[in-house]
Amino acid sequence: MMLDPQLDADGNLIHLLSTEGLSREQLTRLLDTGASFLGVSDRDVKKVPLLRGKSVFNLFFENSTRTRTTFEIAAKRLSADVINLNMSTSSTAKGETLLDTVDNLCAMHADMFVVRHESSGAPHLIVDHLRRTGRSDIHVINAGDGRHGHPTQGLLDMYTIRHYKGGFEGLKVALIGDILHSRVARSDIHALKTLGAESIRVVGPQTLIPTDIESLGVEVHRDLDSGLKDCDVVIALRLQRERMSGALLPSATEFHDRYGLTHERLKAAKPDAIVMHPGPMNRGVEIDSAVADSPRAVILPQVTFGIAMRMAVMSVLAGG
Amino acid sequence: MTKLANEQTIEIRGGRVIDPASQFDEAASVFIADGKIAGIGQTPAGFKADKVIDATGLVVAPGLVDLSARIAGNIDAELAAAVAGGVTTLACPPDVDPILDEPELAERLVRHAEDVSQVRVLPVGAMTQGLAGNMLAEMSLLRDAGCIAVSQGRGLPADTRVLWRALQYAASCDVPVWLQPAEYHLSKDGIAHDSALASRLGLAAIPVTAETLAMQTVLALAKATGARVHFTQISSAEGVALLREARDAGLPVTGDIAVHALHLYEQDIGYFDPLTRFDPPLRGYSDREALRLGLAEGTIGAAVSAHTPLGLDVKRVPFAEAAPGATGIELLLPLTLAWGEALSLPLRRSLLPVTARAAEILGIEAGQVAVGQRADLCIFDPEATWTVNENDLRSAGKLTPFLGRTLQGRVVTTLAGGQPVYQRS
Numbered sequence A: 001m002m003l004d005p006q007l008d009a010d011g012n013l014i015h016l017l018s019t020e021g022l023s024r025e026q027l028t029r030l031l032d033t034g035a036s037f038l039g040v041s042d043r044d045v046k047k048v049p050l051l052r053g054k055s056v057f058n059l060f061f062e063n064s065t066r067t068r069t070t071f072e073i074a075a076k077r078l079s080a081d082v083i084n085l086n087m088s089t090s091s092t093a094k095g096e097t098l099l100d101t102v103d104n105l106c107a108m109h110a111d112m113f114v115v116r117h118e119s120s121g122a123p124h125l126i127v128d129h130l131r132r133t134g135r136s137d138i139h140v141i142n143a144g145d146g147r148h149g150h151p152t153q154g155l156l157d158m159y160t161i162r163h164y165k166g167g168f169e170g171l172k173v174a175l176i177g178d179i180l181h182s183r184v185a186r187s188d189i190h191a192l193k194t195l196g197a198e199s200i201r202v203v204g205p206q207t208l209i210p211t212d213i214e215s216l217g218v219e220v221h222r223d224l225d226s227g228l229k230d231c232d233v234v235i236a237l238r239l240q241r242e243r244m245s246g247a248l249l250p251s252a253t254e255f256h257d258r259y260g261l262t263h264e265r266l267k268a269a270k271p272d273a274i275v276m277h278p279g280p281m282n283r284g285v286e287i288d289s290a291v292a293d294s295p296r297a298v299i300l301p302q303v304t305f306g307i308a309m310r311m312a313v314m315s316v317l318a319g320g
Numbered sequence B: 001m002t003k004l005a006n007e008q009t010i011e012i013r014g015g016r017v018i019d020p021a022s023q024f025d026e027a028a029s030v031f032i033a034d035g036k037i038a039g040i041g042q043t044p045a046g047f048k049a050d051k052v053i054d055a056t057g058l059v060v061a062p063g064l065v066d067l068s069a070r071i072a073g074n075i076d077a078e079l080a081a082a083v084a085g086g087v088t089t090l091a092c093p094p095d096v097d098p099i100l101d102e103p104e105l106a107e108r109l110v111r112h113a114e115d116v117s118q119v120r121v122l123p124v125g126a127m128t129q130g131l132a133g134n135m136l137a138e139m140s141l142l143r144d145a146g147c148i149a150v151s152q153g154r155g156l157p158a159d160t161r162v163l164w165r166a167l168q169y170a171a172s173c174d175v176p177v178w179l180q181p182a183e184y185h186l187s188k189d190g191i192a193h194d195s196a197l198a199s200r201l202g203l204a205a206i207p208v209t210a211e212t213l214a215m216q217t218v219l220a221l222a223k224a225t226g227a228r229v230h231f232t233q234i235s236s237a238e239g240v241a242l243l244r245e246a247r248d249a250g251l252p253v254t255g256d257i258a259v260h261a262l263h264l265y266e267q268d269i270g271y272f273d274p275l276t277r278f279d280p281p282l283r284g285y286s287d288r289e290a291l292r293l294g295l296a297e298g299t300i301g302a303a304v305s306a307h308t309p310l311g312l313d314v315k316r317v318p319f320a321e322a323a324p325g326a327t328g329i330e331l332l333l334p335l336t337l338a339w340g341e342a343l344s345l346p347l348r349r350s351l352l353p354v355t356a357r358a359a360e361i362l363g364i365e366a367g368q369v370a371v372g373q374r375a376d377l378c379i380f381d382p383e384a385t386w387t388v389n390e391n392d393l394r395s396a397g398k399l400t401p402f403l404g405r406t407l408q409g410r411v412v413t414t415l416a417g418g419q420p421v422y423q424r425s
Helices: A024-038 A065-077 A098-107 A122-132 A151-165 A183-195 A224-228 A252-259 A299-317 B075-084 B103-116 B139-144 B160-172 B196-201 B208-225 B237-248 B285-297 B329-342 B356-362
Strands: A055-060 A081-086 A112-117 A139-145 A172-176 A199-203 A219-221 A233-236 A274-276 B010-019 B024-033 B036-040 B051-054 B059-062 B064-066 B087-092 B120-126 B149-151 B177-179 B229-231 B254-258 B302-304 B377-387 B406-416 B419-423
Touching (some): A024 A183, A055 A098, A065 A081, A065 A112, A065 A139, A065 A299, A112 A122, A122 A139, A139 A151, A139 A299, A151 A183, A151 A233, A151 A274, A151 A299, A183 A233, A199 A224, B010 B377, B059 B064, B064 B329, B064 B356, B075 B087, B075 B103, B075 B329, B075 B406, B075 B419, B087 B329, B087 B356, B087 B377, B087 B406, B103 B120, B139 B160, B160 B177, B208 B229, B237 B254, B254 B285, B302 B329, B302 B356, B329 B377
Parallel strands (some): A172 A199, A172 A233, B010 B051, B087 B120, B120 B149, B149 B177, B177 B229, B254 B302
Antiparallel strands (some): B010 B024, B024 B036, B377 B406
């Protein structure tokens, strides 16, 4: 059996590549650590010295202002030096390979890489390369790889759910929309499963649901009403503009008609159900403005918790 | 006057001679004169050996016949790899650089191979110009230049009308058509078998229907046009079943599979190992079992190395960006033997898909140890175990998911056209 590359030989988390493979204890520890950092952002001096003297490189091969910014804020609040590299306009665009780039940054004494890449498994390749070259002391955080995973988003979603629902036991959670292309959905599903949610549903047309996704322990619903029935948590997923019309879906209008979250449709869920979205939202497509701006939507708290959880991940990896 | 090497007479003494075609399997000496097998067991009249090869404890088998080896880049290194793998006849698919779509290119490859090696290199020409799937290549001239068949490389042309015309034209010139059954649009963006694993890893998927639809399309068009079709690298249980059905119905259609697919399946992708990126992709466990059985029963005629020498730069990249394929010609024998071992087949049957049955698909005399045949022989130690290591591979391509694995069966001596062309040191 191959060893999970995000763990060392003793089972300690040294990289964060996926929420899959993390134990309930590891997930809980990360969430608890996140809770301890939440206060930091409210203080006058918003810094703790846990990563003082460490260099965190944000390696974003795919553009993302929001995620990159939250990682940057998290690292700075831990007193790390942060270097942002927009790879789409830098050396890889000039033909340098991913691993050459990594080697160069290692020579600049990086302590941590935060990697976003359009290919599933790109952070795994970096971890494998660091292991082969004896540099496993450099930590890698997956900030989104292709369709595979976005584990810090998964963790902040778990934090949000725990914050509002107190725990996971007996919870019914629905993920709505484009599951096929969603790394957030995969990260949420693994974490929810491990943390003991009672029912995890994915809701969408067959064109947007991956093959045999049931094997991950989820129920598939084609119909929004049945998927939302008695849910405690509803997670709307972003529908990328390029998927809104073509062979996957006829139109944004028809998608909204069948799967868009409205107050009316949400009546099927529990009255106290919370509504989440990883952002950025397409108002009027996967979610109505009336829902997004209502008290049941916890989309902005997700962003705040995201910074605390990214601080938690960085400090746990660095041995905090 | 010194004799040319191929005029040398050789006696191979003390070996266990296996001829899969006739299912002969006995201890015997093999006598070689004029590049041909002059006798087996009995010394031909007046035979005097210039050279004796001691094959005690070894198997004397036909030189292997590999229906798919990309001989490109460092051609000399790849031909050296072929003989190190015991391969003496091989077909090279057209999707190499440069694409084999012009008679001169095919001719040049054949000539180059003849200059440096006794290995018989049989190009498979491009079915369409540049393999673009629009305009027919010069099939008849390609055949005259030495091509054994034409092929579209990976997959079918996007335009079924072009495929139909190509099969009509190929049938008219009696050129066999080799097709890897993959429907163009269903397979073009995919990188992994459509399954729970691909869903979990978030890899773009190629459904099995890409293969079955392609096979059904090709079979219907083959029936309508009379073209002689060979399916390359069938990858799924459903594909094996379709081929069985077609053959049972009497269609003159054959098929092969990649030898790695007898051992690897999708779980070997592990944590996105780019070395396991293949086209067609590694499929499920039940597919692997069906391929193993299909090859044993003879529905699938041949196992091929699908040898693709690739450099580090195209494999040390994320899985989705990695070039498909792996070096393989030096692993063809041990991986075939391991399949036979897994199914408890006797050696004389394990060797069929890489000797006589492969030659039958080519329609040439090869892959036999028989009097009068060209003396192409693979002498191997069936018990020797070795660990695949890039330094030991002669191919310029060093990358294969079998690196580090211990395999059984190792080539000791290869003879091609009666000449020793490889001797393990």
